[in-house]
Amino acid sequence: xxxxxxxxxxxxxxxxxxxxxxxxxxxxxxxxxxxxxxxxxxxxxxxxxxxxxxxxxxxxxxxxxxxxxxxxxxxxxxxxxxxxxxxxxxxxxxxxxxxxxxxxxxxxxxxxxxxxxxxxxxxxxxxxxxxxxxxxxxxxxxxxxxxxxxxxxxxxxxxxxxxxxxxxxxxxxxxxxxxxxxxxxxxxxxxxxxxxxxxxxxxxxxxxxxxxxxxxxxxxxxxxxxxxxxxxxxxxxxxxxxxxxxxxxxxxxxxxxxxxxxxxxxxxxxxxxxxxxxxxxxxxxxxxxxxxxxxxxxxxxxxxxxxxxxxxxxxxxxxxxxxxxxxxxxxxxxxxxxxxxxxxxxxxxxxxxxxxxxxxxxxxxxxxxxxxxxxxxxxxxxxxxxxxxxxxxxxxxxxxxxxxxxxxxxxxxxxxxxxxxxxxxxxxxxxxxxxxxxxxxxxxxxxxxxxxxxxxxxxxxxxxxxxxxxxxxxxxxxxxxxxxxxxxxxxxxxxxxxxxxxxxxxxxxxxxxxxxxxxxxxxxxxxxxxxxxxxxxxxxxxxxxxxxxxxxxxxxxxxxxxxxxxxxxxxxxxxxxxxxxxxxxxxxxxxxxxxxxxxxxxxxxxxxxxxxxxxxxxxxxxxxxxxxxxxxxxxxxxxxxxxxxxxxxxxxxxxxxxxxxxxxxxxxxxxxxxxxxxxxxxxxxxxxxxxxxxxxxxxxxxxxxxxxxxxxxxxxxxxxxxxxxxxxxxxxx
Numbered sequence: 236x237x238x239x240x241x242x243x244x245x246x247x248x249x250x251x252x253x254x255x256x257x258x259x260x261x262x263x264x265x266x267x268x269x270x271x272x273x274x275x276x277x278x279x280x281x282x283x284x285x286x287x288x289x290x291x292x293x294x295x296x297x298x299x300x301x302x303x304x305x306x307x308x309x310x311x312x313x314x315x316x317x318x319x320x321x322x323x324x325x326x327x328x329x330x331x332x333x334x335x336x337x338x339x340x341x342x343x344x345x346x347x348x349x350x351x352x353x354x355x356x357x358x359x360x361x362x363x364x365x366x367x368x369x370x371x372x373x374x375x376x377x378x379x380x381x382x383x384x385x386x387x388x389x390x391x392x393x394x395x396x397x398x399x400x401x402x403x404x405x406x407x408x409x410x411x412x413x414x415x416x417x418x419x420x421x422x423x424x425x426x427x428x429x430x431x432x433x434x435x436x437x438x439x440x441x442x443x444x445x446x447x448x449x450x451x452x453x454x455x456x457x458x459x460x461x462x463x464x465x466x467x468x469x470x471x472x473x474x475x476x477x478x479x480x481x482x483x484x485x486x487x488x489x490x491x492x493x494x495x496x497x498x499x500x501x502x503x504x505x506x507x508x509x510x511x512x513x514x515x516x517x518x519x520x521x522x523x524x525x526x527x528x529x530x531x532x533x534x535x536x537x538x539x540x541x542x543x544x545x546x547x548x549x550x551x552x553x554x555x556x557x558x559x560x561x562x563x564x565x566x567x568x569x570x571x572x573x574x575x576x577x578x579x580x581x582x583x584x585x586x587x588x589x590x591x592x593x594x595x596x597x598x599x600x601x602x603x604x605x606x607x608x609x610x611x612x613x614x615x616x617x618x619x620x621x622x623x624x625x626x627x628x629x630x631x632x633x634x635x636x637x638x639x640x641x642x643x644x645x646x647x648x649x650x651x652x653x654x655x656x657x658x659x660x661x662x663x664x665x666x667x668x669x670x671x672x673x674x675x676x677x678x679x680x681x682x683x684x685x686x687x688x689x690x691x692x693x694x695x696x697x698x699x700x701x702x703x704x705x706x707x708x709x710x711x712x713x714x715x716x717x718x719x720x721x722x723x724x725x726x727x728x729x730x731x732x733x734x735x736x737x738x739x740x741x742x743x744x745x746x747x748x749x750x751x752x753x754x755x756x757x758x759x760x761x762x763x764x765x766x767x768x769x770x771x772x773x774x775x776x777x778x779x780x781x782x783x784x785x786x787x788x789x790x791x792x793x794x795x796x797x798x799x800x801x802x803x804x805x806x807x808x809x810x811x812x813x814x815x816x817x818x819x820x821x822x823x824x825x826x827x828x829x830x831x832x833x834x835x836x837x838x839x840x841x842x843x844x845x846x847x848x849x850x851x852x853x854x855x856x857x858x859x860x861x862x863x864x865x866x867x868x869x870x871x872x873x874x875x876x877x878x879x880x881x882x883x884x885x886x887x888x889x890x891x892x893x894x895x896x897x898x899x900x901x902x903x904x905x906x907x908x909x910x911x912x913x914x915x916x917x918x919x920x921x922x923x924x925x926x927x928x929x930x931x932x933x934x935x936x937x938x939x940x941x942x943x944x945x946x947x948x949x950x951x952x953x954x955x956x957x958x959x960x961x962x963x964x965x966x967x968x
Contacts, residue, residue, distance in 0.1 A: 238279050242267055253346075254391070254431035261345075294329035294340065302357050303406040306413060310355035314363075314417045316425055317349040324351055328362050336400045337445065343397055346430050348422070352401075352414050360410065361401040363418055365426070368393035368438055374460025374473055375438060379486050383517055383561055388490035391432050394422070396439035399450075411450035419454075423478050435482040440471035448474055495680045497573055505530065505887070510862055514570035516561060524556045525567070525859070532863045534946035536939050540845065540856075557852040567858030568638050571865075572677075575634020579625055580681050587636055587710065588689040588826040589623040589670040592833045594857070618642055618850060621666040622861070623674060623688075626828050628821070631872040635861055637673040639666050640854045667694045668702055675709040686710040687808065689826045692717040695805070697771055703807045704780050711808040713822055716784075718803070724766040724784070729803065733786040736762040740813040741790065742820055746800060747827050757793040757800065762786040763816040768805075783810035785819050835935045836864040867942070870915065871935050878912030886914060893952035894945055897921065902955075918945060 246258035271278040317324045332340035345367030352361040427433045441448040456474040464470035503509035507529035535543040541550035625633040678686045695717040703712040722729040738760045747754050767779035789799035892904035919933025922941025
């Protein structure tokens with residue numbers, strides 16, 4: 236088939252159409268040509284031109300007499316569109332442009348409308364044309380306030396005035412600005428009728444070496460800057476004219492691309508492409524840079540940026556990447572959350588604990604945008620991170636669902652918004668509600684999975700229970716109640732009400748170490764009941780909210796110094812039996828996983844060594860570090876949950892072969908890859924894990940060190956086996 240037939244088939248398969256239903260044939264052919272030049276496609280041969288065909292005649296301009304008069308003496312001046320390529324009007328338009336316009340008659344870019352200008356008494360006066368706007372233009376995009384996504388979604392509502400000609404023999408004062416006004420008056424309706432989209436802004440470029448743009452200024456156009464001048468070395472002045480009052484709101488409207496809708500690679504080449512493949516960066520160079528940075532940080536997690544990136548060139552690329560305004564923590568983590576969705580859908584129940592931690596950057600006091608810690612030292616500066624992770628019931632982390640990062644205002648240091656007249660939207664407590672809303676979005680995409688949002692005592696906020704009650708099909712909520720809140724149920728304090736309930740049973744639970752308290756196994760008595768939370772005074776007109784309370788108290792004889800372990804859990808997930816209550820306690824105990832993750836993030840990624848100039852850049856870098864820390868934690872827990880799968884689910888071919896050669900001190904790796912559990916123990920061994928009977932499996936810190944040494948071993952293996960292994964970077968299945 237011909238290239239035209241091929242492009243139309245591709246447009247049909249991909250539903251690649253204009254708003255009026257026509258195929259985007261030329262755009263498709265341009266994309267096919269680019270793929271052909273890269274060697275991805277073998278395109279059909281181009282049809283050879285007919286050498287015997289008559290050459291096309293240069294269009295001739297109609298004869299126009301000299302006109303010199305007042306504008307009123309021209310009679311009625313009309314601007315009308317050229318409706319057919321083969322009409323006399325089209326030939327006249329081409330002739331006038333080819334003869335009198337320094338750019339000629341075309342070709343024009345993309346969608347287009349051509350107009351002729353005529354006087355009722357003197358005939359033709361000139362011609363003009365409007366076509367598709369420039370795809371990217373720094374001065375214009377800044378003036379509009381466009382984000383990358385908004386520009387790509389709404390560029391069709393901007394039209395370019397690509398040709399404007401008043402014939403040189405026509406000398407009429409104010410005619411040019413008058414013609415512009417007439418053309419713009421009918422352009423929106425004409426464009427809508429032809430392309431089913433109404434433009435709201437018009438742009439044009441004026442060559443300052445030839446013209447001053449006086450007619451545009453007289454017609455109330457606005458000059459907003461200059462082009463870069465890449466085409467001919469001469470920057471052009473940019474003029475714009477709005478066609479609607481709310482043009483900026485319409486152009487800046489962000490497209491609704493929800494979670495789970497972004498395209499992702501079907502066969503990712505490596506783990507970084509799998510986690511970041513759906514990133515909202517439309518420049519392929521930025522995507523490739525993100526992949527390289529993610530792999531570099533993972534291979535050398537405890538190194539600073541220059542060391543991790545392998546030298547000055549890689550480090551400068553990373554610094555430029557993090558300083559790019561398009562690169563934010565939300566952009567990076569949203570792509571990772573897209574990948575986490577696939578893992579979440581594989582489980583019936585997924586726990587989503589949320590927690591806040593502080594990131595201390597005291598070693599970088601000159602970094603802009605950091606805030607104080609509530610401490611007695613004035614030298615401590617920090618960012619606050621409130622994040623939400625997804626865990627299986629066995630404790631394997633599936634991914635980061637939400638992250639909020641901010642710095643406190645130094646003037647608000649030590650203050651607390653405890654007054655009831657301060658809306659929650661102005662308090663830091665709003666972080667819990669935002670996180671729950673994000674989990675609710677994910678719950679809508681995973682109807683076969685039950686997500687449960689979990690929070691500690693700081694999350695005991697009545698507004699959070701209101702939000703959960705208003706969304707009965709949303710995620711479950713499990714919160715540890717704060718005793719000082721003085722929650723009331725049935726006109727009685729919650730703690731007093733629950734202490735009167737009979738003990739439903741006992742549960743043995745492992746309590747991890749906290750501060751000076753050592754880890755231990757203990758027994759807990761469990762009581763549970765359905766209760767109605769009495770609303771606080773600010774919501775006294777509302778009805779009570781029905782939830783379930785689970786009271787947990789450590790048995791006498793198992794307490795080790797200090798107060799006994801005591802929890803009051805409030806949940807929107809039904810608790811009707813002791814088994815239900817026991818399961819809710821086990822769910823809450825899984826919240827400790829996010830605290831372990833924070834330790835991995837802070838100590839493993841060496842956040843203090845990230846030397847970046849502003850808090851925004853630190854946040855973008857933090858997004859990559861968070862995914863790297865999750866991957867290490869995921870590998871650690873996955874080795875305990877499914878130890879008998881092949882290690883190729885986590886290690887590339889070259890990595891497990893280098894690992895085996897390094898451990899066994901042999902030049903030739905085994906034919907089959909080891910199991911995941913064995914590979915993790917091998918990585919732990921080169922990181923310092925002794926593997927004694929009482930040591931248990933290697934932890935995250937040991938694996939950090941082991942992976943860093945494995946990276947060096949992999950490089951050496953690739954060097955020594957280059958002749959035997961022509962594709963050393965090929966990934967495992």
